[in-house]
Amino acid sequence: MSSDSNSISAALSRTTPVLRLRVWVLITIAIGILMAALFILALRLSIRRNKKTVKGLDRASQTEIPVVSKDINVDRIGAQRLHDSGAPAMPVHDKYSQMKDASHLPESRSVDVDAFSQCSSVYNIEKAGSSYSEDYSSSGPARKGSSPYGYVSASPLVGLPELSHLGWGHWFTLRDLEYATDRFAKSHVLGEGGYGVVYKGRLMNGTEVAVKKILNDVGQAEKEFRVEVEAIGHVRHKNLVRLLGYCVEGIHRMLVYEYVNNGNLEQWLHGDMSESGILTWENRMKILLGTAKALAYLHEAIEPKVVHRDIKSSNILIDDEFNSKVSDFGLAKLLNSDKSYINTRVMGTHGYVAPEYVNSGMLNEKSDIYSFGVVLLECVTARDPVDYSKPADETNLVEWLRMMITNKMVEDVVDPNLEIKPPKRALKRAILVGLKCVDPDADKRPKMSKVVQMLEAVLNAYRQDQKRPSQMGSIDFESQQSLEEISNSAD
Template sequence: MVAVKNLLNNRGQAEKEFKVEVEAIGRVRHKNLVRLLGYCVEGAYRMLVYEYVDNGNLDQWLHGDVGEVSPLTWEVRMNIILGTAKGLAYLHEGLEPKVVHRDIKSSNILLDQQWNAKVSDFGLAKLLCSERSYVTTRVMGTFGYVAPEYASTGMLNERSDVYSFGVLIMEIITGRSPVDYTRAPGEVNLVEWLKTMVAERKAEEVVDPKLPEKPSPKALKRALLVALRCVDPDGHKRPKMGHVIHMLEMDDLLCRDDKKPGRDAPQISDRYSSRDGGNFSKRENQRYR
């Protein structure tokens, strides 16, 4: 069993460039990346052949008709986030030239029967030499996930993927789409709504109501802190994916002050506010730098 993707509207894609990039991506091997098995170039046709992953995609499980209670527990969701982060870290930091995916979104995260995440669809991926950015006149990606600097200037680097990943974390936590025009005006844009909720100390109200069990406050803070750092409006302040993995796996993500006797654990909104655009304190930034 294989999955075949037929790339449409690709006549502008030079055959040589297509072959070079696909052959490079075809050599990628990672448990959290869908393996590209082959491709076809014939006339105007461009087809990609992937391994078949048999449990649908994350978008279907988050937004499809799954009943009143989602099978995606908090633990499953965090494992999906971590697996996706590891796949992206490999693309960004484990390869030369590195690979920028350009279209990280829930429908491109495939799941196997054990709910392991596999990042798929490298049809928009771009190879970049180390420490370089790529300027494109045609912005690729999906509305709601695209980094602001990429959308406005066409400047592409791995920080574009980090932003999309931050939006994905928010989507997984809340069960909401990145952009939803059926919601109230202040809730249409997921990123802005979540920033507001956190700044108003309402973080626990953002959790997907279909979760079978709510996460602990500490676990929720950990995930939200990572998401907010990834969607920092200033791309240079976003963490690299390797750093994101470190943050997700840390048991003491919250300040060490949490463990000091006689002190209350700091709230997320103590370190983050909509006023400063999502910048963390110097102490927070130094810890993750």
């Protein structure tokens, strides 16, 4: 036994040719290398398992992000309330920690949505050039591969946390919007109606916004929310109010729009903005032209087309340069090119709704054109579409105007509060456009792109009349021609 031990010890102590190391040293090194390899292998397997777990969590977090083109499930996020004491705290950013790989919201039409708020820092500028906007001139529609404003402007979402940007817009939490509106204070209310309440707010980056808080009837809120996002979430036009983002939390459904700071057309025409003065004729035509361009874009430039279904003066917002912006798409419908109309429950505002839609429930863009015609005549006369305080034969604006035209009392229909009345030619051309839009036969109503061209001619005629007051002969002759055409339309 002793000899065997001595021989093993001698063998292990023998010097080898490898760096003249002894046998037992080489065996120890080999065992160490093997152990290190096994440790590295185990570490790699552990890292792979962790990655799979993280991916699984990411997928789970994505399901909480609302996919607005499908049914929106009520999430389980509790309503976060600000503390009653002290100033409201700035919104925390923990909500963004699981959204790094969130996919974009699905597109519902063939419009490039890249321009919608992909910015992630105060140094980024909105990539508006990758989105197209439809503008119209006398030559008809033309697509532009640039910003509808003619320049690239900083996004109102600049400076908000990067991971809150989802596709075309921004995902706000309830706490974000409570902070923006001072917990939905009454002093911040801009307007309210059957849909809910609109508040003025200021985001954490200083941007002023309008927050539309849809009524807490969950079914109706989901429907209104989904319709508005699908209608205008992915499109941009300088005469459409811009939808910046949304909030889906608990039972709350809210939409966040750019803030338009100069009231709406109804307020200007019917007295609420009287302290700011009376709308001039030129500004009225400018507002109508911008509205017509927005509708032409919705009807003719995108697929599926959007039928607004609630065009009225209170839904036409005005900025400080008297540019119009069409708002409130809660009743909008999408209409594919393979359908000439859809059957739907009659919705809208009394006095603005097209007669064939009221009678049959058959809806297409011609209904919007009728409503626009009523708005145009409302602009000219400053009368409500339906006013039961008037005599019976003057209650309905369209019928009263036709009666006045038939009796050749065109100049008596213009808004009496206008300090500077429009020239006869401009007035008659404007009325003619309005009468064409409210034609009882829907097939005879012009497309909105044609309306744009006619309104541009009206505005140009007015400006020419202002520059050439001495050329009354030709103006009177053209006025007579316009009068005959108007009379034919009224008949």
